[in-house]
Amino acid sequence: MTRPGADRVAASPSGHGLTGVADAGAFLARLVRLDAGAPVRLRPAGAPGRVVLWARLPWQVLVASTVAGDAAGDVTVGAADLLAELGRGGAALPERRDAQWRWPLPPSRSQPVEVLPSVEVRRIADAAAGTLRTASAQGVAGRAVGQRALRDALLDHVAVVVTPDDPPGPAVEVPQRLVQGLVRMGFLGAVDDPAGPSGHAGVRVRVAGRWVGLVGPYGAAWLQKATDLAVTPLTTRPNG
Known part of the structure; x- marks a missing residue:
């Protein structure tokens, strides 16, 4: 979650690229409480240095939050795995689970x-x-x-x-x-x-x-x- 202060591309091999660890951790913690096995999708945002986290809740709603980061790609991983990696201060990208993401995203432009x-x-x-x-x-x-x-x-x-x-x-x-x-x-x-x-x-x-x-x-x-x-x-x- 951002606090104060369509086609996929290859994910960065260097790691998850998230620098807004507190915001990303808050998003992932709430998601995992609602669905322990949920996947989370990381996509570059429109602005440099920003990453959008996408997830689907058990009642068919997509949720998204923009956090600080420099992820170079569009990748899906396990939310619990990424939360654990952030919790131990790690920068590695958890095992990719791209096949688990099966839902369309809303258009980038809205009214x-x-x-x-x-x-x-x-x-x-x-x-x-x-x-x-x-x-x-x-x-x-x-x-x-x-x-x-x-x-x-x-x-x-x-x-x-x-x-x-x-x-x-x-x-x-x-x-x-x-x-x-x-x-x-x-x-x-x-x-x-x-x-x-x-x-x-x-x-x-x-x-x-x-x-x-x-x-x-x-x-x-x-x-x-x-x-x-x-x-x-x-x-x-x-x-x-």
């Missing part, structure tokens, strides 16, 4: 839609967590409901709907999946520091094609909207 207050985004996430705890303990309408069903229903819930004003456009739905990704990866920063390192309070809602993103002070969460599938029924002929 701003709205800015949401950070405190409101955090409140939405906390309310969902409270609802899950209550429903797990007491059921819904007096009926017991499975933990996974409750979780999936909450994640699919549309938490925010925003409509672009300039230029006008269709409403953009922000599901709870994105909110949870942003908050649980720590991209809002500390509760007493809602403005983040850039001095701009709020969470930006952005769209890029079929992707919807929430961009916080320390990272972003992206979700690709499901593609509508057309089902054509098979027809049978009397004579084959």
Whole structure:
């Protein structure tokens, strides 16, 4: 996570190239707590001396954070392996696991839609967590409901709907999946520091094609909207 102060290319043989060890470690530690076996993808950012860390959370949300570094390539490794290497002060690149990365990334260019207050985004996430705890303990309408069903229903819930004003456009739905990704990866920063390192309070809602993103002070969460599938029924002929 950045604190204050499409085609792949060959990875640097000299090591992982990360110099923002504290920021990278914070990102990896949160990721590993959510998914111990998660891969993490390192890609050069648009600016020199910056590397983007990409990962996919268990609820299908991609998360990204930009940290200091000079990695010369695009490579995927085990998040736990890289975290361990950083923890012991090592500079080696863990064993590559490029085949484990199977998801597209959002386009590099996106359009701003709205800015949401950070405190409101955090409140939405906390309310969902409270609802899950209550429903797990007491059921819904007096009926017991499975933990996974409750979780999936909450994640699919549309938490925010925003409509672009300039230029006008269709409403953009922000599901709870994105909110949870942003908050649980720590991209809002500390509760007493809602403005983040850039001095701009709020969470930006952005769209890029079929992707919807929430961009916080320390990272972003992206979700690709499901593609509508057309089902054509098979027809049978009397004579084959």
